[in-house]
Amino acid sequence: MLEFPRWKYFVILLVVAVSVLYALPNLYPQDPSVQITPNRGFAIDDALNRRVEDALQSAGVSAKAVEKQDDNLLVRLPSLEAQTKANDALRPALGEDYVVAPNLASTVPDWLDWFHARPMVKGLDLQGGIHFLLQVDQKAALDKRVEGYLEDARVTLREARVRDQSVERRANNDIVVTLADAADVEKARAELGKALQASSGSASSALVGAQPLTYNVEGNRITIGLPESELQRIAGDAIEQNITTLRNRVNELGVAEPIIQRQGDDRVVVQLPGVQDTAEAKRLIGATATIEFRAVVEGNAAEAVRTGLVPPEARVYTLRNGGGPVLLNKRVLASGEQMVNARVGTDQNGLPAVDVTLNNVAGQRMFDFTSQNVGKLMSVVYIERVPQVTVVDGKEVRTVRVKEEALAPTRIAGVFGKNFQTTGLDKVEADNLAKLLRAGSLAAPMDFVEQRVVGPSLGAENVARGTRAVLYSFLFALLFFTVYYRMFGLFTCVALLLNLLMVVAVMSIFGATMTLPGFAGLALSVGMSVDANVLINERIREELRAGVPPLASIATGYDKASGTIFDSNMTALLAGVALYAFGTGPLKGFAITMIxxxxxxxxxxxxxxxALATLVYGRRKKLKSLAI
Incomplete structure (x- = not known):
């Protein structure tokens, strides 16, 4: 008697139910929409709704709905043409107060979202998306590194108890150290050599062709030269670190399979296929917000501003929210680059805060500072670069406004090192800052040189053709197998249909991106599924021709064909894994669907x-023939 365990039927039913549930969101089309995100200081309110409605009415656009989603206002539109018109009308109407970006809004019912069931992410060639071209400010990266050398030189001399008159930077990026006593030159030269060589990284043997810093001694003056190879390395490192940081920031957005690559000497291309939130993407990718921890310098800040007599070790900052000036030390105790982790939490009063973890070097520096300064004040400087575009003589001029604000100074209550908490932020700022710090700090600022939104019209045609190709392949297999294998051909077609359903469900669950090559992988999986069923059916026919009873032929056919199926599919699976591991772009999309x-x-x-064969034939004890 042909047998099949009942628990396996239960597993199959469970798999079918889960597949239907998670494949179902793909039947709901997305609404073309325009997303409006407020910049800091502005809000989503009734006045904004009226401005939006007036702008749409003036443009002759009728919206399907205008609704608030999280911290954004979403304008749903009936067509892609209406989306373009609405976007062009809303941008000048709202100005720089709000970020206006085209988007595709989900129409999946809330009850499916409760199960975290979401549609497959489509690639740039199927759904469209957003294309950024960013330019890296390599001069800023160089300035930042040289300023770091200057500060390291001052701290090194101070710790070595060597008195200096000045530590200055020349136009050619050389650092000139002038000592108060020429007798200290050799000691200062040795200490600076150890400290700066370690901080430059050029001492690492891993840097092929790197040259050490040069030191030229003349009387009581030491000139530290940065070789051309070091300057090029700083610029190259800035590009590579920015690319790594961008990948981390895009991961924070949950964008699947983004394209982030270098273009030329100082540009980076970022493509976000199937992006769900273009405004958030631009804000996170382009942001260079970070923080610096600095000690408060005692003195009257208002008087220093009035007279212009600022202590040499201090710099004037403005407290946020109009709190007036404050004197902070030029030495940075720790910065966003030295963060290991950051997450949003709450302080003792239940207000938003960011729990920060530093790396070991910065943690030790913070520990040394707090050990000697318990009871003194320390402040956090919040630095944000805001890209701006103005029109001058009919041409767009891109500038960047750097905004530096000091948070209210707090008293150091006790000694701490690499783990501590930053307070004084509101909820939105705490969330954004934690994301940026987790993703890493940009080595150099970046400006948006080009932004293109790739519309989904061409992708819609690709989707239609790809779907039609898969559908025709399935119908052809259904016709052929039904005619050639009869009842077992019907079993094959049911299994084939479930296979397609499971592929869509699995890719939806894991958020994999479906691309045009992915359709090719899907068609290939249909062919391989057919191949496995052909092996089983032909094995059953061989057993019948050998005179084996029908029920035994079914059992033997499945048992003997299973090993061959596993072996043949394992080799194909390894090929798919290799394609995914070593391929890029379209090859990865093909490999994922194939696997x-x-x-x-x-x-x-x-x-x-x-299971289907057992269900139909399993209980027929006097079975004399099979429809195969």
């Missing part, structure tokens, strides 16, 4: 079709 299709086809061919 998922192989895994699901083995399950449907070996388990599902056998």
């Amino acid at each position: 998922v299709g192989i895994l699901t086809s083995v399950f449907t061919a070996v388990t599902v079709s056998r």
